[in-house]
Amino acid sequence: MNKRNSILRTSYAVRISHWLMVICFFLVAMSGLSWFFPSLNWLNGVLGGPQLARILHPFLGVAIFLFLAYMFLRLVKYNLPEAGDGKWFANVGQVMSGKHVDELDTGKYNPGQKLLFWGIMGLISLLLISGVVIWRPYFAPLFSIPLIRIGLFVHAASAVLLMLLIIGHIYLAFWVKGSVDSMATGYVSRKWARVHHPRWYRQATGEAEKKGQS
Numbered sequence: 001m002n003k004r005n006s007i008l009r010t011s012y013a014v015r016i017s018h019w020l021m022v023i024c025f026f027l028v029a030m031s032g033l034s035w036f037f038p039s040l041n042w043l044n045g046v047l048g049g050p051q052l053a054r055i056l057h058p059f060l061g062v063a064i065f066l067f068l069a070y071m072f073l074r075l076v077k078y079n080l081p082e083a084g085d086g087k088w089f090a091n092v093g094q095v096m097s098g099k100h101v102d103e104l105d106t107g108k109y110n111p112g113q114k115l116l117f118w119g120i121m122g123l124i125s126l127l128l129i130s131g132v133v134i135w136r137p138y139f140a141p142l143f144s145i146p147l148i149r150i151g152l153f154v155h156a157a158s159a160v161l162l163m164l165l166i167i168g169h170i171y172l173a174f175w176v177k178g179s180v181d182s183m184a185t186g187y188v189s190r191k192w193a194r195v196h197h198p199r200w201y202r203q204a205t206g207e208a209e210k211k212g213q214s
């Protein structure tokens with residue numbers, strides 16, 4: 001993409017965190033699914049077989065949490081709820097059908113992305129906490145059997161919800177043409193920014209200040 005017609009949207013450090021986290025996520029999700037049904041047992045081959053998968057799964061889970069914690073610190077300020085978010089949800093049908101409603105004036109991330117951000121961060125926190133409770137042989141002996149049972153349930157339920165959220169996230173990332181550039185090269189076209197995130201476009205290009213001065 002021509003750098004003159006593009007704007008930096010995602011920093012190198014955030015992109016590296018995102019993609020390392022994605023690799024870990026797929027390894028952890030596949031090895032986790034291998035324990036859900038006997039017919040999926042073969043999936044633990046992604047981590048070198050049942051014994052190795054059982055050892056590596058929790059460590060890679062912690063790595064996912066740390067990468068996401070870094071992304072949280074870098075991106076939380078753009079994902080805070082704002083007064084206009086309700087209007088975006090009220091018009092979500094129009095947004096999904098590709099019609100752009102000017103008065104929504106979306107910032108860096110739209111309210112749907114914000115919801116996904118908080119969903120991912122909430123579920124990964126539940127997965128970490130419940131994962132520690134059920135982590136044999138290190139931590140599980142510190143907890144009672146009923147608590148470990150609750151931990152197992154919370155871990156499985158949050159994992160399924162997170163996988164469903166991520167399927168939606170990947171679908172939307174490819175469905176909104178030009179979005180993947182944001183995480184691949186870091187740059188998006190000015191046109192994409194103006195159409196999908198007009199308020200962020202004005203802030204990123206300094207147009208908001210020019211508007212204020214005139």
Ligand code: HEM
Pocket residue numbers: 009010018021022025071075079109113114117120166169170173179180181182183
């Ligand atoms: C093939 C898999 C994936 C693709 C193609 C993908 C794509 C993307 C893209 C394009 C963005 C930037 C959107 C924008 O700038 O508007 C993004 C952001 C993000 N992704 Fe992914 N992603 C994938 C997997 C994941 C996974 C597995 C997770 C977490 C478990 C995740 C968590 C996030 C988060 C937290 C953000 C920041 C969103 C925000 O701040 O609102 N992604 N992803």
